[in-house]
Amino acid sequence: MRWSNLHTPTLRDAPADAEAASHKLLVRGGFIRQLHAGHYSLLPLGWRVFTKVESIVREEMDAIGGQEFLLPAMHPASLWKKSGRWDVMGDEMFRVTDRKGAENALGMTHEEIFTTLALEITSYKSLPQIWYQIQTKSRDEPRPKSGLLRVREFAMKDSYSFDLDQAGLDRNFALHHDAYVRIFERLGLPAVPVEASSGAMGGSGSTEFMVPSPAGEDDVVRCNSCDYAANVERSASALPVVEDRDLVELTKFPTPGVRTIAALEAADGGAPADHQIKTMVMVLDGDVTLALVRGDHQLNLQKLQDGTGAIDIRPATPEEAKAALGAMPGSLGAVGVEGTRIVADPVLQGRSGLTTGANTDDWHYTGVNIERDIAVDEWMDLRDVSEGEACISCGEPLEIVRCIEAGHIFKLGTKYAEAFGAHVMDPNGTQCPLVMGSYGIGIERNVAAIAETYHDDNGLIWPAAVAPFEAVITIVSLKDESSVVAAKALYDELKAKRIDVLLDDRDARAGVKFADAELIGIPYRITIGPRALAEGEVEFTERSNGETTRVRIDAIVDQLIAAVTS
16 A cells, blocks of 8 residues: 555544544544444554454464354334343343334344244254354443544454353364463563453353453453452452450430441441441342441442342432431431341341441431341342452452453343243253353454554554554665665565555655654555665664664565564
8 A cells, every 4th residue: 555545644633532652643643533422443554454353363262163143233112022122131231122113233242143043953963062253342422432432333253152051162262362361462562361250141151351451441340469360240259357346235425417427436435337237228130229328338339239130229319218218318227127128238247346327317226236227138249359358369559450341241141032032952861941141342442442552652562463564665765766766676575475565655754754653553664765775775664662673674674574473
């Protein structure tokens, strides 16, 4: 490709609303343009990177026996209702009514559709199966931002495994896990596999592949002394034992104006935060539920949702809290409460001498004994892990790292097979539901994750495997005929060697050409100018470190090939 013919509308400045480095640089470098919020066009450079990421994903899926499909992007609502996810997906699902009044949805994922195709698998002899596609997905994100990192329309590789039993699922899950490790290695991404919440997907377990980046929206708890790592939604830590205060009798005491944990710590008769019960009044699927955590802990909403199985979850309004418990927030508690579901974090189990709201404005209880005074219906992990707490595996301090979710794999089990009647005959002649797994990678998100990982103040620094071009030949002066002839000959030779090369034949100053090559992140630059060429040499510059060396023109092809393939 000649740069003079390439549509590369580079910009001096990034969009005013761009915060993430990838967003700024992909727009400035002419890779993407926004159509409207959450929807982006891929320009030629962006498409070249996209197809290279896509090819790596496809190659690794094919390597584990995946068979590629292409399924419709619009789905009948009946399938999503059959699986029970029509309501679960809520406002994130784009819903469309056709001219005949039939409800449809733009697919957020394709479990339901692939399961209907799996109805044609009738015997265990056809198993296992791995099916995948690379297809457009749509999600009505409430706050699309950060360029390609959080969008409403995107391409995803979603694959699905079908097995006879759990052992088969475990094998296919492991195959995908290892394939994902290879994919991210080839993409140059330092992705870390972590325990994760399955959320609306359901199933028995899932693993996310997380790329550390300040542009991410997920927090990962990890230990630097062992291999423990988990999304905050699934994380756990070891806490030191807190000695209970010697307060046996349940006593009600006045706390005028006290509305917070901190204020109760300072109040007369109050208590340190780790001797308080924080009562969160939540509405789960329309019903009031009390969620109890220790006073110095924060409630994790995803853990509450996972633990209760609720679809719709939100904090109660002050008015709802007062109607349920008789007091306004700040004086609420679960002592003596009946007829309302109460869930509590295990850290509170067996505790006594605690302080909590008395469900009368400006009054609290002290001397609370959990087992005696509060009728807990369920104990479940509800709290956020904090940085510095001890690792549950080795006891060393944990750290919390902001990350980009680059991939997610799920053990779905039989949920969808049972909903759709996808059964096969086992060796004993018994009908068994198919055991499924689901595995996703967002293509554009990985493009953005690579851009977040590889850039500097001058622009992008693409790894050669995904770069729009592996090398650029820069002609310093078009007025020097020998430079033009040498550049054209080298360009033709590199193309013949199947090197993805760009010839910068624009009539522009050399400094402009160098700056543009750095901005769009081409890994290697070969500069042909009259001075070096007179000595039979060219300049070879590596984008990642900026180092420039003189290389004989008859040796540059071999040196470039070695660099690209290393």
